[in-house]
Amino acid sequence: MAMNRRDFLKVSAGSSGSLVLALSLPGCASVKTGFEEKDGRWRPDAWLELTTDNEVYFTLARVEMGQGTYTGLTTLVAEELEVAPSAIKPTFAPVASEYRNPLYKLQLTGGSTSLATSWEPLRQAGAEARELLILAAARVWEVNHRECTAFEGKVLHPNGADSLAYGKLVGLAASEEVRHDIALKPREQWRYIGKDRGRLDALAKSTGAASYGIDTDLPGMVYAVVSRPPRHGARVRSFNRDEVKSLPGVLDVIDIERRVAVVAGKYWLARKAQAELKIDWDNSEALNLSTGDVFAHYHQAADDDDGEQERSDGDVSEAVGSADRVLVANYEQPYLAHATLEPMNATAWYRDNGMEVWAPTQAPDLARIAAARVSDLSPDDITINTTFLGGGFGRRLVQDYIEEAAAVAYRVKKPVKVIWSREEDTRHDLFRPAMLHRMKASISGSEVTSWQHRVIGPQILDWYVRNAAPAQYPWSPKFLYDTLGKIGLMAEGIATPKDFSAIEGAVDYPYKLANVEVRHTHTDPGVPITWWRSVGYSHNGFAAETFMDELAHETGKDPYRFRRDLIQHQPRHLAVLDKVADMANWQAGAPSGRARGLALFQSFGTFVAQVVEASIENGEIRVHQVWCAVDCGQVVNPDIVRDQIEGGIIFGLTAAVYGEITLENGEVQQSNFHDYLLMRNYQVPEVAIRIIDSAEPPTGVGEPGVPPVLPALGNALFALTGKRQRTLPLRVT
Amino acid sequence: MALSLTVNGDKRTIEVDPDTPLLWVIRDELGLKGTKFGCGAGLCGACTVHLDGQPVRSCSTPLEIVQGRSVTTIEGLATDAGLHPLQKAWVEHGVPQCGYCQSGQIMSAAHLLANNPTPLREDIVAALSGNLCRCGTYSRIIAAVESAAVDGASESTRDGA
Numbered sequence: 001m002a003m004n005r006r007d008f009l010k011v012s013a014g015s016s017g018s019l020v021l022a023l024s025l026p027g028c029a030s031v032k033t034g035f036e037e038k039d040g041r042w043r044p045d046a047w048l049e050l051t052t053d054n055e056v057y058f059t060l061a062r063v064e065m066g067q068g069t070y071t072g073l074t075t076l077v078a079e080e081l082e083v084a085p086s087a088i089k090p091t092f093a094p095v096a097s098e099y100r101n102p103l104y105k106l107q108l109t110g111g112s113t114s115l116a117t118s119w120e121p122l123r124q125a126g127a128e129a130r131e132l133l134i135l136a137a138a139r140v141w142e143v144n145h146r147e148c149t150a151f152e153g154k155v156l157h158p159n160g161a162d163s164l165a166y167g168k169l170v171g172l173a174a175s176e177e178v179r180h181d182i183a184l185k186p187r188e189q190w191r192y193i194g195k196d197r198g199r200l201d202a203l204a205k206s207t208g209a210a211s212y213g214i215d216t217d218l219p220g221m222v223y224a225v226v227s228r229p230p231r232h233g234a235r236v237r238s239f240n241r242d243e244v245k246s247l248p249g250v251l252d253v254i255d256i257e258r259r260v261a262v263v264a265g266k267y268w269l270a271r272k273a274q275a276e277l278k279i280d281w282d283n284s285e286a287l288n289l290s291t292g293d294v295f296a297h298y299h300q301a302a303d304d305d306d307g308e309q310e311r312s313d314g315d316v317s318e319a320v321g322s323a324d325r326v327l328v329a330n331y332e333q334p335y336l337a338h339a340t341l342e343p344m345n346a347t348a349w350y351r352d353n354g355m356e357v358w359a360p361t362q363a364p365d366l367a368r369i370a371a372a373r374v375s376d377l378s379p380d381d382i383t384i385n386t387t388f389l390g391g392g393f394g395r396r397l398v399q400d401y402i403e404e405a406a407a408v409a410y411r412v413k414k415p416v417k418v419i420w421s422r423e424e425d426t427r428h429d430l431f432r433p434a435m436l437h438r439m440k441a442s443i444s445g446s447e448v449t450s451w452q453h454r455v456i457g458p459q460i461l462d463w464y465v466r467n468a469a470p471a472q473y474p475w476s477p478k479f480l481y482d483t484l485g486k487i488g489l490m491a492e493g494i495a496t497p498k499d500f501s502a503i504e505g506a507v508d509y510p511y512k513l514a515n516v517e518v519r520h521t522h523t524d525p526g527v528p529i530t531w532w533r534s535v536g537y538s539h540n541g542f543a544a545e546t547f548m549d550e551l552a553h554e555t556g557k558d559p560y561r562f563r564r565d566l567i568q569h570q571p572r573h574l575a576v577l578d579k580v581a582d583m584a585n586w587q588a589g590a591p592s593g594r595a596r597g598l599a600l601f602q603s604f605g606t607f608v609a610q611v612v613e614a615s616i617e618n619g620e621i622r623v624h625q626v627w628c629a630v631d632c633g634q635v636v637n638p639d640i641v642r643d644q645i646e647g648g649i650i651f652g653l654t655a656a657v658y659g660e661i662t663l664e665n666g667e668v669q670q671s672n673f674h675d676y677l678l679m680r681n682y683q684v685p686e687v688a689i690r691i692i693d694s695a696e697p698p699t700g701v702g703e704p705g706v707p708p709v710l711p712a713l714g715n716a717l718f719a720l721t722g723k724r725q726r727t728l729p730l731r732v733t
Numbered sequence: 734m735a736l737s738l739t740v741n742g743d744k745r746t747i748e749v750d751p752d753t754p755l756l757w758v759i760r761d762e763l764g765l766k767g768t769k770f771g772c773g774a775g776l777c778g779a780c781t782v783h784l785d786g787q788p789v790r791s792c793s794t795p796l797e798i799v800q801g802r803s804v805t806t807i808e809g810l811a812t813d814a815g816l817h818p819l820q821k822a823w824v825e826h827g828v829p830q831c832g833y834c835q836s837g838q839i840m841s842a843a844h845l846l847a848n849n850p851t852p853l854r855e856d857i858v859a860a861l862s863g864n865l866c867r868c869g870t871y872s873r874i875i876a877a878v879e880s881a882a883v884d885g886a887s888e889s890t891r892d893g894a
Contacts, residue, residue, distance in 0.1 A: 065831055066829075066830030066831030066832070066868045067830070068830070198824060198825070198827050199827045199829065201829065201832065202823065202824045202827055202828070202829055203820075203824050204832075205823075205829035205832030205835050206816075206820045206823035206824055206828070206829060206832075206835060206839065207767070207807065207808070207810075207811065207816070207820060208765070208766070208767015208768070208806070208807035208808050208836045209767065210832055211766065212769075212833060214769070214770065215760075215766035217764065217766070248750070249750070266750065266753070266757070266761065267757055267761060268750060268752065268753040268754070268757050269750060272750075272752060339867055340831075340833075340867060341769075341771050341777065341779060341831070341833045341834050341865065341866070341867045342769070342771075342831070342833045343770065343771070388831070388832065389831060390769070390831050390832070390833030391831045391833060391867050391868065392831075393867075419770070421773055422771065422772040422773055422774065422776075422777075423773075639827050640827075643827065643830060643870065643873065644830075646869060646872065647830060647868045647869035647870065648869075649869070650868075650869025650871065651867075651869055672772055672773075672774050672776060673772050673774070673776035673777055673865060674774070674776055678865050678867060679869075679871075680862045680863075680865065680871075681858050681861045681862045681864070681866075681871045681874070681875070682858050682859070682862040684869075684871040684872060686872075687872060
């Protein structure tokens with residue numbers, strides 16, 4: 001449609017018809033695009049909304065849980081749109097197919113994928129909107145659009161004097177069409193990408209204004225607390241409903257599946273009443289394991305079954321048979337809790353044949369399935385409002401807390417907020433799986449001739465498909481949800497995709513050895529598990545990089561030179577390894593009384609090398625300094641890369657020194673921060689981080705800082721004490 | 734019980750169950766959501782507020798000791814003159830990640846600076862070791878408190894001159 005200056009004035013004056021176009025995508029497109037004249041709002045695509053008041057809204061489809069999507073993804077769209085990131089208002093995305101993570105075909109935030117998967121599409125979206133605005137301005141000015149440029153929310157006239165603000169152009173831009181390829185800005189023209197800039201959410205998070213799930217407040221809202229079975233799998237046989245229901249402030253006491261909810265007008269009255277709740281649990285199908293049983297089970301499973309071969313290079317049997325020596329070691333790693341500082345919570349309101357949910361969730365489309373399961377609604381009747389998340393680390397990929405709130409809301413027909421206590425949050429977490437690793441290597445002379453890594457333990461997808469599979473088919477009838485979950489029908493009709501959660505970081509062993517074998521014995525003791533910051537990489541990294549240290553020691557080589565000699569063929573590994581050795585002045589060694597350990601590890605496409613300097617002081621492990629070199633491709637926000645890597649280091653050190661969930665006859669033994677310890681301010685080491693300059697596509701940084709720090713610390717303690725620790729958490733020996 | 738208290742300078746009287754910890758009065762009765770629930774046992778510091786200028790863990794503070802006294806929450810830290818120097822420093826240093834613990838961190842730090850305008854690094858670490866941060870923002874917290882202390886000290890020098 002051609003439009004001249006007069007038409008421009010008409011549209012600007014709001015006298016022409018509305019131009020709302022439906023975006024036509026196959027499947028279930030649900031985001032309306034186009035120009036809404038009465039609101040003066042233009043949605044060029046699913047991501048951006050520009051108003052006649054010069055406001056720019058950006059729909060953030062990857063949730064903000066601390067990892068920096070709020071700033072990082074906004075920066076991508078800002079760069080091409082030619083609007084400062086700070087002038088853009090991010091809003092949390094509703095559930096819509098456009099907002100799915102293309103890697104998972106689910107709308108979830110995890111796997112350190114947000115930046116990598118948004119890098120092209122968001123810059124493209126910004127560029128296309130900018131181009132439409134330029135076309136509109138060029139038509140108004142009757143000049144060649146190629147001679148117009150955009151700068152800080154305005155299109156600039158070729159004469160260098162005139163300009164039009166985007167707000168004046170939105171109505172016109174909606175009817176323009178881009179007929180040419182739009183080149184994304186070259187690296188040297190970037191104004192925002194790669195620059196140290198603040199976080200867009202820092203102010204709201206420094207004044208108490210940022211709203212988390214737990215801060216949801218609705219008119220007439222009531223509170224529920226939920227008693228869950230102390231042993232996973234137990235059922236409610238009976239409980240003293242009438243007695244508890246008569247307590248002050250209590251509105252109802254409800255039996256929801258395997259749980260009992262106390263509903264009250266005030267949170268504290270619900271808690272007080274819960275203390276009087278007596279539930280008779282039927283434990284006939286409940287978990288009855290203790291931690292020792294789990295590892296006995298793993299060893300038995302490993303003895304009985306060699307498992308699936310996941311990688312095989314050369315001939316490990318032949319190498320072992322002809323070796324001078326064979327080194328064998330078992331590594332045992334515990335269950336770990338997430339301990340997000342915001343406990344699990346969700347608010348739900350069932351009314352008018354629909355339900356609205358407010359929750360800190362990493363997977364809003366799975367949340368919709370969870371709410372549909374426990375109500376008479378279909379996913380389309382359920383609206384999920386995502387908030388800021390007070391930490392995620394994988395815990396909020398599971399929607400159990402939302403299912404609870406929805407189940408209670410469906411019964412009480414009032415807005416209801418379910419809040420977990422810290423004790424409930426710890427005991428009813430789904431844990432990073434405990435794993436057993438059987439390592440074996442052969443040595444001839446001073447050379448390692450083979451590497452065998454056997455991973456023994458469960459796979460996370462087995463626990464995750466229940467809601468993930470239906471979320472991929474939200475139109476499927478609800479009676480099929482469990483069938484979909486059971487058969488693991490995921491990823492557009494292909495049976496369950498390969499689950500790498502147990503073997504990630506093991507199969508991709510990077511060192512140049514002729515004979516390498518990786519096997520997985522898939523066995524599940526029935527303890528609830530899920531994703532946890534770096535998941536499989538966390539336990540495989542500890543086993544592999546500690547065993548590498550053992551081999552360096554056994555062959556009488558320096559741990560840095562040993563790795564360096566075997567990684568010549570991997571330039572990005574080599575670069576971070578050399579960089580960290582230089583940063584730490586590795587050759588100089590540690591001061592007296594301290595020792596250093598090193599680890600090199602790739603996860604989520606990001607290369608990380610770390611040196612840890614530690615000692616033992618007053619009977620405690622003391623980490624003095626961590627040096628870290630990281631290559632995550634093109635950096636969008638260096639400040640956030642550094643804070644994510646440093647945060648990952650603290651997270652990993654916390655696991656290395658303290659992390660352990662134990663079970664006694666099926667009951668979790670830890671409950672709060674006195675027995676599930678987190679590293680505190682006085683324990684934090686100096687951390688030095690260098691980012692390798694790179695123009696490779698960006699990769700994730702939320703998780704990759706975690707895995708190497710566990711073996712690096714363990715290796716430092718070995719250098720200090722001469723005693724090798726193969727079980728986590730590390731102890732003072 | 735009828736609880737009378739002053740919150741961020743405003744006198745309030747509230748009818749509330751006497752066993753309710755201060756935290757839930759602040760959040761649910763007064764509607765000030767910046768103070769966070771983390772552990773309910775005084776172990777994490779997310780709920781830190783000032784009671785007559787002293788930092789307390791509001792999740793474990795009984796109402797009888799609050800009666801008639803003055804509470805300051807994160808919402809009461811800024812003044813008409815603008816953000817508290819710590820809040821400015823938090824933004825400049827990009828301290829918050831998930832941000833959930835930061836109200837408590839800032840309230841602990843504000844008490845430190847009110848009583849010790851030029852703290853040593855050890856003072857800062859000691860004052861803030863009761864506040865957990867799961868994201869691991871500790872080193873930025875220390876840097877932000879140090880810079881707020883420097884700014885505060887230079888301001889008071891100017892004021893004195």
